[in-house]
Amino acid sequence: MTALIIVVGILAVVGAVGVVLSTQPLYSALSLVFSIGMLAILYLILNAQLLFAVQLIVYAGAVMVLFVFIIALLNPKAEDRPILDVRAVVAFVAVITITAALFATAHNGITYSGSNFRGAVVGASHNDQDPAYTKHAFDFKPADVNSGQAGNVQTVGGQLFTVFLLPFEITSLLLLVAAIGAVYLTRRVPKTEVDT
């Protein structure tokens, strides 16, 4: 299982690197699709099935199809390869540092307390009776993954429509605003007789 996670994880990273290094915009977009697909498989391995389906339907199936559609429609020329300069070095160091910090956090474990707001959610897959439960991200066992109900449709739906109802509704309002804005921006401007 760990081997599978490592292989899929490496493929996801390869896809992500491809996004940055491809000179053709379409190849960048397709690398992103590949990376998204690999992430979806990782979710599936971690038993987060709903997340797997959402990742594929929303990101690979809808958002990225639109990206690819627009790229083909505009048919942009191939870009130059990014040049290695000071900015690139700074960005590289920053990325390495953040990644190392994330790995260190994951390895040392994060402590959830029973009354912790996030703990109530994340704890759905762990032992949330334990007041101070330390979870090591790297040492999960199959039993751990199997017993987890955190990723299934019922749990996510229940949380979404009870605990997170307000943020959920506000987000939907945000999307509505964005949709109205998009329609307004792309409307046909009626011809005026002023600019002759």
Next chain:
Amino acid sequence: MKASQYLLDSGLRVGNGVAADPVLVFAVKAAIVVLGLTLAAAFLTWAERKVAGRIQLRYGPNRVGPYGLFQPIADVLKLLFKENLAPATRDKLLFLVGPSLAVGTAILAFAVIPLSAVNHGIGAGYDLHWDISHLNIGLLFILAVTSLGAYSIFLGGWSANSKYSLLGGLRSTAQLISYEMAVSFSLIGVVILTGSLDLEKIVTQQNHAWFVVMQPLAFLLYFTGALAETNRAPFDLPEAEQELVAGYHTEYSSLRFGLYFLGEYVNVITVCAIATTLFLGGWLPIVPFLSFIPGVLWFIGKVAVLILVVMWIRWTLPRLRYDRLMSLGWKVLLPLGLLNIVITGAVVAFQAA
């Protein structure tokens, strides 16, 4: 624990206590489905030409074998031995990826469709599921995989570096995105009624009445939308002969063209199988006393009838104009789908109260 075993045990399998398929059973099931679908698709080309012939008052293929039954074999041989022409300016990698994806996504969607009821306790407490992989979120899996099908047509159209192909690819992408919404919405009514995304549970809950009775609107919406997703007439704008030569597969020849062809027919089978599973009671018999006929035969029979309807529609209806296609998807199917969700939800809520 081996990686493949793990995937079978927990990743793909849910539902506590469900015994996992041994890898061998899994492989055999997969092989049967893949071979069966390929063969069925080949003979559907024969069926389609026969149906077309009858509708146009002619015989259709009748030279190779009895009733022209061996025509598909002759066709496949012809495709195999044809020269594989490809434009010099093509994108070499994507030109190959396109047709492979077309078949891959079409077959993958079939992996979660149950062909018959579970056989409990074969061998040591082992349940035989009549699908390749028994997923808790089968319905979502199908939606996810079919949404990836858009890439195959688009990549084929784009990589050929030809204007007709590109136009076909762009049209199909726009069409698939527009109709995917309507199709997904039409399925939600069934999900509300069953409270499950598990296709086996959805079928067993149709014991008393098929969902086509309770959800007639959803069935019509799904069938229309799914027809558009398979890119067949009257929604075959991506390959409209009169306008785009052959649309996205203009530059394809030989087996690569054959793969697109195969993908289209497997898609038709998959779409009809989903409609059967969700609305026509899957493997359940029409009336209880006919239940001595095995479930698989019921399933195949229902799918066959639906496929016949799909062919019938193709040869009797003219192609839609592009703007009409878009307004049908966004202004008719989508609002009706929403209406169906609201009505179903209200009825279920009132019954529960």
